Amino acid sequence: MSFDADFTHPMVRLGKRAFDIVVGLVATCVLAVAFLPVALAIKLTSRGPVLYRQLRVGQATPTCTHLFYLYKFRTMYVDAEARTGAVWATANDPRVTPIGRFMRKTRIDELPQALNVLKGEMSIVGPRPERPAFFAKLETEIPFYTERTFGLKPGITGLAQVNQGYDASIEDVRSKVSYDHAYAMRLLDPLDWFKTDVWIILRTATTMVLGKGQ
Template sequence: MNANVIGSYEQLEEIIEREGIDKIVVALADRRGVLPVEVLLSCKLRGVKVEDVATFYEQVSGKIMLENLRPSWMVFSEDFTISPLTRALKRLQDIVLALVGGVLALPLAILVAICIRLDSRGPVLFRQERVGQDGEPFTLIKFRSMKVGAEATTGPIYAEADDPRITRVGRIIRRMRLDELPQLVNVLNGDMSFVGPRPERRFFVEQFEKDIPYYTRRMSVKPGVTGWAQVKYPYGATAEDAAEKLRLDLYYVKNMSSIFDLFIILQTVKIVLLGQGAR
């Protein structure tokens, strides 16, 4: 897309005055020797806000700009530092929400279990190893939504639209995300949080680690039953989808708080009520 050039750096103060500009976004790929420091400083002293393009992108999109992410920035920035107090409050919130949610959802969980038992042969619960915080493995618990031995001939693959491996009841509970109710046990056990990045299988983690820079940074917090990427991005099964979700996961890690968690939970409830669940 061609940019509309309305002047040079030397004319910046004049343009700001003429156009009534109150914010400047610096989007130079290479700033060495070309950044108009004096002009930008003069504008800032006049009350005009000066922002880096990565910060601006984060504010308007709710994502981290991976293209501008540098190891030194992650090392020296305090933005990705999670205090012991924040972690303790999050754990307390998880326990309370999991206990309250478990009690409220118990009648529904019993109904789902009965429907699964009547619909297809096999266990009601599905257990699978996933990668947790700091790369540690744990056993994820879900209501079974696929036929027994669904990956016996294919190996690990993501679910597809109209996936024939999904049972009749499984299709309903996946759309409403009821298959994830047993994960409240994972939350109580401390393997998961109520809100966090999606827990992936090691098979996919190892693939994405090779192709996507900073992918392991999403594992600096516990995986979640729901999360920022889950509510902001549709179900995806490609490396491109994983990279896009990583932008959202890193934004969550950077801005993690109890208020943000509650906002994500409310967004999740809205999605479930509208029937916009996963495949």
């Protein structure tokens, strides 16, 4: 697939990476403080590792689409998809542990992604990183799906995430793609980008504090 040029403003590119490093370091400090109590809660309520890593689709370039391992606190039972394979999340998902539900509502499970941000694999704000198992199907069924991450790293949060939450179907993803492209347009102007990222961060913080995640 061919792509047009990346139109991200140079100041936005520098500012976005600087913002990622600063916020990523703060989030890593929070992760260090929260790790022990969260690890104990996970271990006491279900068997399995505290952390898990999952292959995700990252930034696209003119020559390739990068893959990376995303880090999260484990919120599902071990071997939750052993029989079903990769499936969409659902309301009251039976694969999720009791403490996992709390972590998802408060977004605590996503704290380890600060490591992905510091490694340069993700950004604080950007499109949702999709699983390769879904990517090929979505690329076929949704126009301009792949272009949503061209020149743009996937994010822990983003314009689509704060407006819709988790994906439960292809139609959910189809709706999110428009948000992802709308966000990309904000990167043409430094002030527009800054105001949008601040708004997204505030919306995400509100979700965490009020436990409105899914």
